Amino acid sequence: MNSKCYLIPFAALLLFALPAxxxxxxLLTLDGVPPDVVCGELWQENQVDLKFVPTTDxxxxxxxxxxxxxxxxxxxxxxxxxxxxxxxxNVSRVEINLTDWCGIGCKNAFLYDGAATVxxxxxxxxxxxxxxxxxPAGGVCDRIGISSCEGQIHxxxxxxxxxxxxxxxxxxxxxxxx
Numbered sequence: 001m002n003s004k005c006y007l008i009p010f011a012a013l014l015l016f017a018l019p020a021x022x023x024x025x026x027l028l029t030l031d032g033v034p035p036d037v038v039c040g041e042l043w044q045e046n047q048v049d050l051k052f053v054p055t056t057d058x059x060x061x062x063x064x065x066x067x068x069x070x071x072x073x074x075x076x077x078x079x080x081x082x083x084x085x086x087x088x089x090n091v092s093r094v095e096i097n098l099t100d101w102c103g104i105g106c107k108n109a110f111l112y113d114g115a116a117t118v119x120x121x122x123x124x125x126x127x128x129x130x131x132x133x134x135x136p137a138g139g140v141c142d143r144i145g146i147s148s149c150e151g152q153i154h155x156x157x158x159x160x161x162x163x164x165x166x167x168x169x170x171x172x173x174x175x176x177x178x
Contacts, residue, residue, distance in 0.1 A: 028156040039065035059147035076148040097154040107148040
């Protein structure tokens with residue numbers, strides 16, 4: 001029998017043996033920020049840690065931690081919002097809806113893996129809603145930093161790769177190991 005005849009069933013067997021990959025999205029709507037939150041204070045939304053912190057040398061100015069809370073967004077003027085998902089899953093991309101009011105390049109978003117910046121993007125529009133997407137270089141990141149001298153963050157979507165766990169009832173999911 002020809003060796004090519006064995007190759008096709010073997011390839012099909014490999015496909016069934018590999019776990020299925022899927023995506024899960026964690027949505028942060030920022031509509032549950034505590035009204036009395038202060039700079040540096042941690043709160044959670046959808047099991048993700050968030051906090052406002054002073055701006056850094058990566059931002060439009062250094063040391064500002066002035067923010068406001070709207071019904072469906074937060075204001076940064078100037079401030080940095082840190083979103084920490086180190087305890088969650090393998091992040092493949094982060095999508096952020098934002099509006100900037102201080103000029104092109106004034107609102108910045110960064111993905112970090114420890115101390116290293118693995119992706120960065122700045123706004124390209126002013127006074128209109130813009131969606132920015134960050135993809136971590138090397139596929140690993142553990143937090144987001146978003147800053148502005150005057151701008152709004154409306155929504156953050158954290159998209160992660162997952163593996164369907166064939167040993168669990170109903171195909172529940174488990175986190176990918178990094």
